[in-house]
Amino acid sequence: MKQSLLCFTFLLAFVASIHAQKGLKTLFAAHIFTATDGNQKSLADIIKSHEGKVIYLDFWASWCVPCRSEMPHSVKLYEKLKDKEVVFIYLSIDNADKETAWKNATEKLKIDNIGSHWRRNAEDAKELMKFLYIYSIPHYLVVGKDGQIVNRDALPPSDPRIERQLKKLLNKGGK
Numbered sequence: 001m002k003q004s005l006l007c008f009t010f011l012l013a014f015v016a017s018i019h020a021q022k023g024l025k026t027l028f029a030a031h032i033f034t035a036t037d038g039n040q041k042s043l044a045d046i047i048k049s050h051e052g053k054v055i056y057l058d059f060w061a062s063w064c065v066p067c068r069s070e071m072p073h074s075v076k077l078y079e080k081l082k083d084k085e086v087v088f089i090y091l092s093i094d095n096a097d098k099e100t101a102w103k104n105a106t107e108k109l110k111i112d113n114i115g116s117h118w119r120r121n122a123e124d125a126k127e128l129m130k131f132l133y134i135y136s137i138p139h140y141l142v143v144g145k146d147g148q149i150v151n152r153d154a155l156p157p158s159d160p161r162i163e164r165q166l167k168k169l170l171n172k173g174g175k
Contacts, residue, residue, distance in 0.1 A: 062105035088115030
């Protein structure tokens with residue numbers, strides 16, 4: 001009886017996990033971000049384009065002082081990992097009327113030549129942010145090589161432990 005209950009519990013958790021991942025993919029497909037060059041892609045396509053790599057997602061905005069203070073650390077982390085299979089994706093929630101401020105911030109913070117940069121209006125990103133339990137920025141997520149979120153609340157680039165965690169994911173295949 002205990003073994004049957006354990007099997008049923010495992011099966012229920014497995015099905016729930018599959019359902020959550022399908023919901024996540026659907027939600028990611030529905031959220032369109034704009035790149036600095038004006039191209040648009042869904043978050044699902046942005047992530048899929050880096051399949052096989054570990055992805056460090058940085059939710060930020062040009063007006064966010066704590067976000068901006070993390071950027072020099074992000075540059076250093078990028079420099080340490082640029083020859084590895086780690087991709088840095090910066091997702092800004094600057095509004096459409098702040099596009100120039102967003103682009104200027106990427107240049108001033110010296111992140112314009114590292115990673116890829118995308119923007120979505122804060123109001124339009126609310127559903128996505130709630131689903132991912134993002135209630136403030138900066139916020140970081142890590143996606144494994146298999147395209148699945150492995151850490152919804154990753155450490156900031158200023159924390160030296162994040163480098164070790166990303167390298168560990170590289171060695172484990174991101175699973």
